[in-house]
Amino acid sequence: MLIVKIIAVLLISASVGILYRIPRKLLLYVSFVGMMAWLIMYTTMIFGANGILADFLASVAVGVIAEILARILRKPATIFIIPGFIPLVPGGDAYMTMLYMVEGNYVYGVAKGMQTILTAGAIAFGIFVSSTLFRLIKNYNLESCSTDVRKS
Amino acid sequence: MTISLEQMVSLAALAGEVMLKNGAETYRIEETMDHMAEACGASTVESFVIPTGVFLTVTDELGHTLTVMRRVRERTINLDRISKVNELSRSLVAQRMGYEDAKGILTSISKERTGFSLLPSMVASGVIGGGTAVLQNALFFEIVAAFAAAMVVRYIAHIVSKLHGIQFSFEFLGGMAVALCGVLLHSIWPHLRPDAVIIGGIMPLVPGVAITNAIRDVIAGDLLSGLSRGLEAALTAAAVAMGVVIILAFKV
Numbered sequence: 001m002l003i004v005k006i007i008a009v010l011l012i013s014a015s016v017g018i019l020y021r022i023p024r025k026l027l028l029y030v031s032f033v034g035m036m037a038w039l040i041m042y043t044t045m046i047f048g049a050n051g052i053l054a055d056f057l058a059s060v061a062v063g064v065i066a067e068i069l070a071r072i073l074r075k076p077a078t079i080f081i082i083p084g085f086i087p088l089v090p091g092g093d094a095y096m097t098m099l100y101m102v103e104g105n106y107v108y109g110v111a112k113g114m115q116t117i118l119t120a121g122a123i124a125f126g127i128f129v130s131s132t133l134f135r136l137i138k139n140y141n142l143e144s145c146s147t148d149v150r151k152s
Numbered sequence: 153m154t155i156s157l158e159q160m161v162s163l164a165a166l167a168g169e170v171m172l173k174n175g176a177e178t179y180r181i182e183e184t185m186d187h188m189a190e191a192c193g194a195s196t197v198e199s200f201v202i203p204t205g206v207f208l209t210v211t212d213e214l215g216h217t218l219t220v221m222r223r224v225r226e227r228t229i230n231l232d233r234i235s236k237v238n239e240l241s242r243s244l245v246a247q248r249m250g251y252e253d254a255k256g257i258l259t260s261i262s263k264e265r266t267g268f269s270l271l272p273s274m275v276a277s278g279v280i281g282g283g284t285a286v287l288q289n290a291l292f293f294e295i296v297a298a299f300a301a302a303m304v305v306r307y308i309a310h311i312v313s314k315l316h317g318i319q320f321s322f323e324f325l326g327g328m329a330v331a332l333c334g335v336l337l338h339s340i341w342p343h344l345r346p347d348a349v350i351i352g353g354i355m356p357l358v359p360g361v362a363i364t365n366a367i368r369d370v371i372a373g374d375l376l377s378g379l380s381r382g383l384e385a386a387l388t389a390a391a392v393a394m395g396v397v398i399i400l401a402f403k404v
Contacts, residue, residue: 008283015276082360091351102400
């Protein structure tokens with residue numbers, strides 16, 4: 001069953017790439033990013049982490065892999081980030097929120113809605129963390145380059 | 153090398169306009185315009201980009217200044233064009249390409265049809281829906297139904313983009329169509345739970361580019377663009393949810 005799911009994630013990431021019209025040569029890389037992210041989420045949840053932490057770790061991984069690939073292939077990092085995090089989106093929680101709210105179970109609905117928002121926030125914050133990290137590294141390199149020029 | 157001020161400005165502004173129309177981050181557009189104008193021989197360049205427009209001021213070596221503004225009304229998502237403009241600006245800065253070549257390539261990038269036609273993108277959308285249903289441990293027929301629902305979403309996108317629909321009308325109609333698919337199939341065939349169909353169907357509606365760009369704009373310090381793109385993402389999610397909720401409310 002795990003193999004089927006991995007194949008599904010690979011196909012999802014590649015399809016998101018097709019929908020957002022990324023360069024065709026990069027579809028394989030993109031599905032790799034998506035698979036890595038989903039596997040990290042899956043394994044951390046098996047080891048007992050809750051969904052929010054698992055999604056956070058996975059989306060940090062998406063950001064890091066995407067920025068590394070962007071440096072190697074000289075493409076914008078966005079190309080790799082978007083298809084990478086789509087398989088992590090909490091669609092099931094969002095649907096359950098809507099269903100509870102419609103049925104009038106506001107207590108469950110608000111609880112599930114909070115979980116959805118926190119999970120989505122964790123994904124966003126994961127990308128935030130990794131992008132900030134790479135921006136700091138880039139600025140550090142620029143800074144050290146410019147001081148070298150001034151010394152010489 | 154005699155590139156007039158007007159030529160510099162029109163090249164850089166066209167590059168910025170193409171990138172903004174196709175969904176690039178704000179700081180990337182500003183940096184690209186700065187680099188391109190400087191590569192053409194401008195002495196100072198100031199650029200300002202918001203999600204609905206591009207502003208550019210260029211001063212040449214003689215001290216003449218020219219400011220242009222390009223208003224961008226319709227935005228699509230085409231990451232291929234962004235990476236092409238990015239490469240173009242890199243080779244212009246590295247002096248591997250002259251002004252005339254750059255202008256020609258940029259014009260062809262802005263006009264060419266890239267990506268896939270309707271049917272392959274419908275299939276891609278369907279694969280997103282079906283794959284998401286697989287991740288939800290759905291049964292075979294639910295996966296097929298999710299595939300079909302997600303394909304319908306893409307077809308609606310095609311129609312709405314032809315009609316130049318109002319913002320968020322596509323997401324709202326898409327959410328409604330998906331929920332309608334799920335509920336109708338459930339009423340025809342009670343074994344089939346609508347959950348996986350709806351979850352799979354709304355996946356292609358997730359505003360991936362808006363979310364990513366909002367985060368990256370805020371990090372880069374472009375708070376205005378970051379906030380407005382964050383609002384766009386939130387409103388898109390709300391529109392999808394409202395579309396689904398309306399149909400589910402009829403069912404209950």
